[in-house]
Amino acid sequence: MFIPQDSTNAMAITITFGANGRYYVDKEYGREQGASNIPFMPIPGSTKLSRMLTETNELIVCPGVYDGLSARIAMQLDFRALYMTGAGTTASRLGMADLGLAQLHDMKTNAEMIANLDPNGPPLIADMDTGYGGPLMVAKSVQQYIQAGVAGFHIEDQVLSKRCGHLAGKKVVSKEEYLMRLRAAKYTIDRLQSDIVLIARTDALQQHGYEECIDRLKAARDLGADVGLLEGFTSKEQARQAVKDLAPWPLLLNMVENGATPIITTKEAEEMGFRIMIFSFASLAPAYMGIKSALERLKTEGVVGTPEGLSPRKLFEVCGLSDSMKIDADAGGLAFSNGV
Numbered sequence: 653m654f655i656p657q658d659s660t661n662a663m664a665i666t667i668t669f670g671a672n673g674r675y676y677v678d679k680e681y682g683r684e685q686g687a688s689n690i691p692f693m694p695i696p697g698s699t700k701l702s703r704m705l706t707e708t709n710e711l712i713v714c715p716g717v718y719d720g721l722s723a724r725i726a727m728q729l730d731f732r733a734l735y736m737t738g739a740g741t742t743a744s745r746l747g748m749a750d751l752g753l754a755q756l757h758d759m760k761t762n763a764e765m766i767a768n769l770d771p772n773g774p775p776l777i778a779d780m781d782t783g784y785g786g787p788l789m790v791a792k793s794v795q796q797y798i799q800a801g802v803a804g805f806h807i808e809d810q811v812l813s814k815r816c817g818h819l820a821g822k823k824v825v826s827k828e829e830y831l832m833r834l835r836a837a838k839y840t841i842d843r844l845q846s847d848i849v850l851i852a853r854t855d856a857l858q859q860h861g862y863e864e865c866i867d868r869l870k871a872a873r874d875l876g877a878d879v880g881l882l883e884g885f886t887s888k889e890q891a892r893q894a895v896k897d898l899a900p901w902p903l904l905l906n907m908v909e910n911g912a913t914p915i916i917t918t919k920e921a922e923e924m925g926f927r928i929m930i931f932s933f934a935s936l937a938p939a940y941m942g943i944k945s946a947l948e949r950l951k952t953e954g955v956v957g958t959p960e961g962l963s964p965r966k967l968f969e970v971c972g973l974s975d976s977m978k979i980d981a982d983a984g985g986l987a988f989s990n991g992v
């Protein structure tokens with residue numbers, strides 16, 4: 653319940669948290685009724701994500717998105733949280749493979765755009781790879797993610813010239829160096845009094861085996877990481893075991909279909925006790941398939957073959973066309989008074 657302090661006609665309003673991670677001000681006086689004079693401060697994504705983790709036991713399902721359109725589509729479908737994939741960011745912004753080529757600027761600008769599409773939208777977890785350097789770089793990266801409005805991020809123990817967690821030949825830094833990265837991240841979060849969710853990821857499974865991963869994650873947990881991520885489980889039993897070995901610490905599962913891990917559904921992950929599940933390729937793989945087949949058709953038939961009804965307007969609608977028109981009209985603009 654929120655009572656406006658400065659109003660002579662004080663009235664109570666109710667703020668309700670929806671299952672989709674959004675919140676609504678009391679319908680009668682809320683924004684939806686156009687009462688724009690009610691103090692209304694969007695809750696930061698980091699706070700929303702922290703609350704989902706600490707105040708519920710649900711599995712937070714995050715589709716991987718890599719640009720504005722994929723993020724908008726996930727938001728249109730009311731996903732409660734999103735994941736910005738580094739592999740997708742590297743592919744879409746640089747046209748390159750996930751081999752440690754994307755740097756802080758590429759990642760932060762993409763994350764910032766996605767995280768701010770809708771201030772009342774779902775929180776964004778973003779990939780931070782290795783943190784992009786030594787402790788100073790990690791501190792800078794974390795500060796920039798916080799300022800960008802990112803809700804949570806994962807930082808890993810691969811060497812700087814890293815590669816996708818589902819490729820062979822990965823190498824990790826020593827446990828000491830990994831903990832130094834995490835410490836730099838944690839100190840920055842504390843210094844800035846942020847509640848951004850720190851997710852410690854280890855890629856040590858290939859090189860050092862399961863026990864080393866658990867050892868590294870326990871150390872990460874002990875120095876204050878909020879969530880753990882063991883990358884590239886090779887079996888469902890191993891995934892289940894990790895949840896048990898680290899309980900009650902929350903774990904994130906990265907589900908990359910056709911990667912190192914057998915397919916685990918959201919239902920199975922929930923039963924195993926995972927708290928967050930990301931689907932890194934959820935947008936990238938369908939985009940590849942859809943674009944390729946349309947361009948093949950263009951090549952062979954001379955038309956793209958866009959389904960009837962999928963007009964430019966419909967696509968722009970996904971990207972906030974109506975909201976933009978309303979902003980203009982509310983301000984007295986006439987740009988769209990005759991429609992679009």
Ligand SMILES: C[C@](O)(C(=O)O)[C@H](CC(=O)O)C(=O)O
Binds near residue numbers: 736740911932
């Ligand atoms: C999670 C990940 O870091 C990502 O960029 O989405 C990648 C996904 C991938 O390339 O398969 C990873 O697992 O390393």
